[in-house]
Amino acid sequence: MLEKIKGNLGFGCMRLPMADGEVDKAEFCRMIDAFIESGFNYFDTAHGYIEGKSERALRECLVDRYDREAYVLADKLSYWCFESEEDILPFFEKQLEICGVDYFDYYLFHCLNREGYAKHLRCNSFEIIKKLKEEGKIKHIAMSFHDTADFLDKILTEQPYMEAVQLQFNYLDYDDPTVQSKACYDVAVKHGKKVIVMEPVKGGALANLPEKAALELSKLGDGSQASHAIRFAMSYPEVFMVLSGMGSMDMMRDNISTSKKLKPLTSKDEEIYARIREIIREVRQIPCTKCNYCAEVCPSKIPISEIFEIYNGFLGASISRGEVKERLLPYAEKIDKCVKCGRCEGNCPQSIEIREKLEKIRKML
Numbered sequence: 001m002l003e004k005i006k007g008n009l010g011f012g013c014m015r016l017p018m019a020d021g022e023v024d025k026a027e028f029c030r031m032i033d034a035f036i037e038s039g040f041n042y043f044d045t046a047h048g049y050i051e052g053k054s055e056r057a058l059r060e061c062l063v064d065r066y067d068r069e070a071y072v073l074a075d076k077l078s079y080w081c082f083e084s085e086e087d088i089l090p091f092f093e094k095q096l097e098i099c100g101v102d103y104f105d106y107y108l109f110h111c112l113n114r115e116g117y118a119k120h121l122r123c124n125s126f127e128i129i130k131k132l133k134e135e136g137k138i139k140h141i142a143m144s145f146h147d148t149a150d151f152l153d154k155i156l157t158e159q160p161y162m163e164a165v166q167l168q169f170n171y172l173d174y175d176d177p178t179v180q181s182k183a184c185y186d187v188a189v190k191h192g193k194k195v196i197v198m199e200p201v202k203g204g205a206l207a208n209l210p211e212k213a214a215l216e217l218s219k220l221g222d223g224s225q226a227s228h229a230i231r232f233a234m235s236y237p238e239v240f241m242v243l244s245g246m247g248s249m250d251m252m253r254d255n256i257s258t259s260k261k262l263k264p265l266t267s268k269d270e271e272i273y274a275r276i277r278e279i280i281r282e283v284r285q286i287p288c289t290k291c292n293y294c295a296e297v298c299p300s301k302i303p304i305s306e307i308f309e310i311y312n313g314f315l316g317a318s319i320s321r322g323e324v325k326e327r328l329l330p331y332a333e334k335i336d337k338c339v340k341c342g343r344c345e346g347n348c349p350q351s352i353e354i355r356e357k358l359e360k361i362r363k364m365l
């Protein structure tokens with residue numbers, strides 16, 4: 001399964017360099033070149049990433065510029081992108097066309113949870129994807145997962161052909177009762193599945209720590225906050241790939257350096273990570289990873305993750321109450337447009353009570 005993959009760092013293409021609302025293709029090309037020249041070749045995307053711009057940018061900047069054997073491309077079947085069994089094949093063929101490839105190396109059932117799993121069963125997705133693999137249009141079938149460990153156990157028992165499980169795994173979510181990173185990792189290992197890590201830096205939250213947590217992290221030695229988060233995820237034996245959403249060349253260089261100079265965790269290191277977890281939880285920041293799955297289904301097009309990122313700066317004491325109000329005022333009209341339909345919460349991998357949080361912010365304004 002791993003014969004074509006080079007290295008343990010994957011280029012997550014949910015967060016790319018942007019300029020004036022579009023992917024900065026020139027910078028993306030430079031980053032791809034540096035990534036491949038450094039000995040890595042795994043690229044991960046999905047149809048909804050950056051409002052569909054991720055797949056198109058990969059075609060122009062990667063597929064059109066490199067031989068097909070030079071890279072490993074992973075794409076996904078998002079359950080909110082189809083409504084019936086008849087929609088699935090046309091959607092898949094559209095993804096192949098947009099990406100400019102004849103096959104995907106990895107194709108993942110995206111963001112599986114109870115709702116998504118039920119829809120896939122209802123629409124016969126699993127059988128359709130297995131047939132596409134038999135036809136050679138998919139090399140490996142995997143899944144990304146956002147639910148409880150017991151439900152992951154159920155899926156892997158019922159769908160044993162899954163070759164890998166993509167999990168949100170980082171030192172903050174390690175023992176979180178909602179995300180259950182470590183518990184889900186243990187279930188994947190029990191079923192003999194290799195693990196792909198997503199959100200190792202939790203959407204950038206672990207690269208922008210509250211001051212007290214940053215001081216504790218400094219005890220781990222030199223390196224950026226992000227590098228320590230990447231190191232944590234890479235240290236687990238059944239993790240064969242850690243995805244990082246790299247929006248700049250500096251981020252990429254930092255991640256590559258961490259991967260190539262990986263040091264195993266010690267018991268003292270694990271104690272420090274545990275103390276940082278407790279400090280962050282005391283702050284009670286909103287656990288948003290900026291995946292923007294909420295915005296994809298919001299009928300009012302509210303930029304929820306942008307609002308939460310600003311508000312978290314206030315909760316983490318990096319900006320004052322006056323400053324957070326000033327920075328959020330341009331969003332006030334958009335927040336007022338919330339119809340409290342709850343579709344965002346149904347699509348949120350972190351199970352955030354989005355309506356409640358937005359109402360709290362609205363009242364503050």
